[in-house]
Amino acid sequence: MMSAAITTRPPTAPVPHAPAAGGTRRRSRLRTRLELALLLTPALVLFTGFVLVPIGVAVVYSLYSWNGFGPLTDFVGLQNYVDAFSGDVFQGAIGHNLLIATLSIIVQLPLSIGLALLLNRKLRGRTFLRMVVFAPYVLSEAVTAVIWLLMLQPGGFVDEILRGVGLGGFVRLWLADPSIVLYTLFVVITWKYIGFGVILLLAGLQGVPPELREAAALDGASAWQTTRHVVIPLLGPTIRIWIFLSVIGSLQLFDLVWIMTLGGPANASTTMATYLVDHGFKRYEFGFGSAVAVILFIICFVFALLYQRFALRRDTQGALTGVR
Template identity: 55%
Template sequence: MAPALAMIVLFVVWPVITAVQMSGYRWNGRGPMVDFVGLANYVSVLTDDVFVGSLVNNLVIVVASIAVQLPLGLAIALLLNRRMWGQGALRTIIFVPYVLAEVVAGVVWFQLLQPQYGVLDTLLRAVGLEPPAQGWLGDPDLALWTVLAILTWKYLGLAVILFLAGLQGVPDELYEAAQLDGASWWQVQRKITIPLLGPTIRTWGFLSMIGSLQLFDMVWILTKGGPANATSTMAIFLVNEGTRSANFGIAGAASVILFLIALVMAVLYQRLILRRDAKEVA
C-alpha cells in the first residue's frame, strides 16, 4: 500500500495543507510567505459579491442538475431496459457524451453556439425564429441556463448507465407477480422499480452533487465565468484570484471554503440519505 499512500499524501494531503497555510497570508506567489493576516482572507472571500454569486450558481447547478437529470435519466433507462430494435446503439449514443473529454465537448458547443454564425442560430433563423442578439452564452439572463443544458447533455449518460445497471438487479418475479395482480405500468414503477432502484439513485445523486460543487472545466471553456460573472463558480473564482490577480492568499481561502462546503454537504448527505442504505446492508 505504500506507493498508493505516497501518491495520496503527495497529490491530496500536501496540497490541502499548503492551501490552508497559504490562506493565512497575503501573498502574490513570489518569495516567502511572511505577511500573516489571519482570517482576513476568509472574511474577504465571504464578503465578496463575486464569490457569493459563484456559490449561488453552484447551488443552482446542484439542484437543477438533479431535478432535470433524475427524471430524464430514469425515463430513458426505463425505455432502454425494454427489448427493442437498436437498443445497444441507443445506449451507446446516450453514453458517448459522458466519455468525451470536457475540453472537446466544451469547444464543440462553444462553436455551435457562436452568435450570428453558429449552427444553432442558423437553424433558428431557417425556421423563422430570432436567436438572442448577444448569443446564448453572451446574455447574462440565458448564459447559466445554456450551460445547464450543455451539462445535462454531457452527464446524462452517466445517470442512464447507472440506472440501467440498477434495473438489472430487480427480479423479474416481482414484475410477473404484479402483472398477475392486475397492477398498471405506473403502479409497477412506483411500487417496485423506483423503490428497488433507490440505492442507485441516491448514489448517483451524491456523485452529481459533488461534481456540481467542483464544476470548473466545462464552464471555463464555454464562458470563463462570464458574462458579468453570470456563470462563475467557486472553482473559477479561486482560479481567477490565483492566476489572474496573483492573490494566492485569497485563492487559498476560497479553496478551503469550497472544500468545507463540499465536506459539510457530503457528510449531511451521508447522514440523512445514504445512511438508510448502510443500515439495509448491515
C-alpha cells in the first residue's frame, strides 16, 4: 500500500536550471523508496499474513455451516449472522460488554483520576503506594482470575473479611447469583486495571506545568478550582486515550470471565468473546464462530474509527492522520 502511494505521487516538476540538483533529487527519491521498502516490507508482510488475511478468511468461513473438518461445502450466506443476532444469549453478551464498558468509564475513570491526583502529591511512602496500586496490573489475567475465583467462593477469603469487619450482611453468592455475577467481575476487572489508568494519568500529570497551578493560585483559585479548570483539562488527551483502551478492552473481555465463570451461571456473564469460544471451538461450529468473530471485529473497528475521528482527532493530529 505504501509503495503504491509513493508511485502515484505526482512526478517531480522538471527543474531546468539545475540539472545536477535534479540528479541528486532523483537519487534521493530512489533512496527514500529503498528505505521505505526495506523498513516497511517485513511489517507489511507480517501484518498482511497474520492480520488481514485471517480476517478475510474468517469472513469466508462465516458464510458457511462448517464444523472444521472437510471442505467448505454448505454455503449458508448470512444465516450465521442472523442466528447470532437473533439468539438471546448473544444479545445478552453484547449487553454485558456494553455494561462493562459503561461502568468502566463512569466508575474506573473518576477513581483513576482521584488516585492519580493523590499519588502525584508529595506524601510519605508515595513510591510504595504507587507500586501497590500498580501491582495487580502486572499479574497475568489468568492468575488474577484463579486467585479471585478462590477468594470469592462462599465462605472464602472475601466473605471472611466482610464478616470480620462486621459487614457480614453484605455477603452474597458473588459468582453464583446471576444478578450479581457481572458486577463481581467488574470489581475484579477494576482491581486489576486501575493501576494502568493511574500510571497513565500520573504520566499525564507530569505534563501539567507547575507555573499554571501557581498562576491559578495567585489568581485566587481554590485547590478544587485549580484541579477542575486547569489540571483536568490538561489531562484531556490522556483521559481520551484511556477511554479508548478501556472500551476496546471491555469489548474484548475474555480471560477473566472464562476462568472465573465460563460465562455462567445461566449465561449471566457471557461476553461476546466467551460466546465466540464457546460456540466456535467447544461446539466445533467454526463457521458460526467465525461469524461471531467478524461481528466482534466490526464492532471494535467501527468504535475505533468513530472514536479516532471524533474524540482523538486533536490528540493524534500529525501522528495518525497525516500532515495536511
